[in-house]
Amino acid sequence: MDALIGLPADELERVRAVVQPLQAAGLVPDRAEFPGDAMRMLTEAGALTAPLPIAAGGLGLGTERHRGGVLLDFLHLLGQAGLPLGRLLEAHVNALRIVVRYGNADQQAFVAEAVRGGALFALWVTDPPENGLRVTAQGDAMVLVGAKMFCSGAGHASHALVTAEYHDETRLLIVELGAGERVSPLSASLSGMRAAVTGQVDFTGIATSADRVVGSADDYLREPDFSAGAWRSSAVALGGLYRLLDLLRTQLTDRGRAADPHQRARFGQALIGHETGRLWLERAGRMAEDGEADDAAIVATVGLARIAVERACLDGVELVQRSLGLAAFMTSNPVEQVARDLETYLRQPAADEVLHNAAGYFMLNGLPVPS
Ligand SMILES: Cc1cc2nc3c(=O)[nH]c(=O)nc-3n(C[C@H](O)[C@H](O)[C@H](O)COP(=O)(O)OP(=O)(O)OC[C@H]3O[C@@H](n4cnc5c(N)ncnc54)[C@H](O)[C@@H]3O)c2cc1C
Numbered sequence: 149m150d151a152l153i154g155l156p157a158d159e160l161e162r163v164r165a166v167v168q169p170l171q172a173a174g175l176v177p178d179r180a181e182f183p184g185d186a187m188r189m190l191t192e193a194g195a196l197t198a199p200l201p202i203a204a205g206g207l208g209l210g211t212e213r214h215r216g217g218v219l220l221d222f223l224h225l226l227g228q229a230g231l232p233l234g235r236l237l238e239a240h241v242n243a244l245r246i247v248v249r250y251g252n253a254d255q256q257a258f259v260a261e262a263v264r265g266g267a268l269f270a271l272w273v274t275d276p277p278e279n280g281l282r283v284t285a286q287g288d289a290m291v292l293v294g295a296k297m298f299c300s301g302a303g304h305a306s307h308a309l310v311t312a313e314y315h316d317e318t319r320l321l322i323v324e325l326g327a328g329e330r331v332s333p334l335s336a337s338l339s340g341m342r343a344a345v346t347g348q349v350d351f352t353g354i355a356t357s358a359d360r361v362v363g364s365a366d367d368y369l370r371e372p373d374f375s376a377g378a379w380r381s382s383a384v385a386l387g388g389l390y391r392l393l394d395l396l397r398t399q400l401t402d403r404g405r406a407a408d409p410h411q412r413a414r415f416g417q418a419l420i421g422h423e424t425g426r427l428w429l430e431r432a433g434r435m436a437e438d439g440e441a442d443d444a445a446i447v448a449t450v451g452l453a454r455i456a457v458e459r460a461c462l463d464g465v466e467l468v469q470r471s472l473g474l475a476a477f478m479t480s481n482p483v484e485q486v487a488r489d490l491e492t493y494l495r496q497p498a499a500d501e502v503l504h505n506a507a508g509y510f511m512l513n514g515l516p517v518p519s
Pocket residue numbers: 235239270271272273274297298299300301341344346492493494495496497498499500501
């Protein structure tokens with residue numbers, strides 16, 4: 149039970165206590181509107197500070213070793229509360245992890261103080277096909293030119309960690325942003341995950357400086373962290389599946405259909421899928437957060453875990469929709485939004501390549517050791 153070592157269980161309980169009221173109040177909108185009330189509740193419950201190192205007033209989730217089990221619970225709970233909320237906070241965890249891992253003491257202190265003051269961090273790394281973000285020299289000054297796309301929390305995250313090209317290297321920079329600043333919508337809106345307010349941000353003209361540059365060249369791409377972070381978005385996604393199965397159970401019961409053998413078979417299959425995903429994530433999360441295994445083994449295990457969760461979720465959505473029929477497609481039914489959010493959120497980079505590489509690793513090195 150490494151999950152509970154040294155951690156105040158009530159911190160997680162506080163987040164758990166927020167999830168149900170959030171769900172009941174429907175505080176995660178199905179439109180491109182930042183879930184401000186929900187985020188305030190989570191902030192009060194300690195969700196923003198949880199990823200800070202313990203010495204900085206947090207729980208070390210994502211920033212300290214041996215916290216994989218608790219981080220899994222935390223992200224799964226956020227996914228239950230609402231996938232867009234989970235996406236926003238998963239990015240916050242990822243950004244803080246990078247600063248703690250690669251940033252200097254001043255940068256870590258700056259970030260910790262900002263987060264204790266309520267800052268939400270974003271991590272924006274996806275360049276548009278043209279006009280990707282780069283750092284240019286203008287006299288003695290460093291000035292940003294270009295944009296990022298698929299920026300979750302655009303206009304609402306107070307700080308972003310971004311990748312930018314600088315002298316043919318990929319560098320990470322901390323950027324502070326005012327509300328709504330420099331944001332434009334994507335060229336076409338996403339059908340799900342609308343409340344993650346994913347837009348484009350144009351940074352052209354923002355002056356930056358060497359003390360905002362985190363780590364050294366290509367740190368962002370350094371393995372195993374670059375690939376292994378996928379276990380955390382999978383943990384949020386799996387929380388979305390759990391919410392869907394909970395809604396299915398309630399709705400079948402309310403309609404007097406819970407004893408039907410076909411419904412039970414589908415429900416059982418979906419539960420098996422969820423638990424399979426959870427077991428994969430337990431293993432992958434432990435390996436990624438402990439950092440004691442071989443780098444390539446961590447990346448391959450996280451890769452298979454990601455694909456296992458993706459499959460469990462896609463199958464789960466199909467089973468839930470088959471079980472509820474047209475009711476699952478009525479916009480008044482929360483199932484409709486959660487399924488759509490989940491199907492959107494599952495689109496993560498290069499799924500085929502991840503499976504190919506992970507399978508290749510175990511093909512060459514032997515099967516994972518049962519644990
Ligand atoms: C809700 C949401 C929020 C997001 N928020 C952020 C954010 O805050 N910051 C950020 O940086 N990004 C964000 N992203 C973007 C994300 O990081 C990925 O860029 C995006 O999800 C990629 O998805 P994709 O399915 O288009 O991936 P792709 O990698 O394009 O995959 C699509 C398909 O093409 C295949 N494929 C990929 N490469 C090749 C190839 N070379 N040849 C042949 N086939 C190929 C894949 O296997 C897959 O089948 C967000 C995405 C979502 C959905």
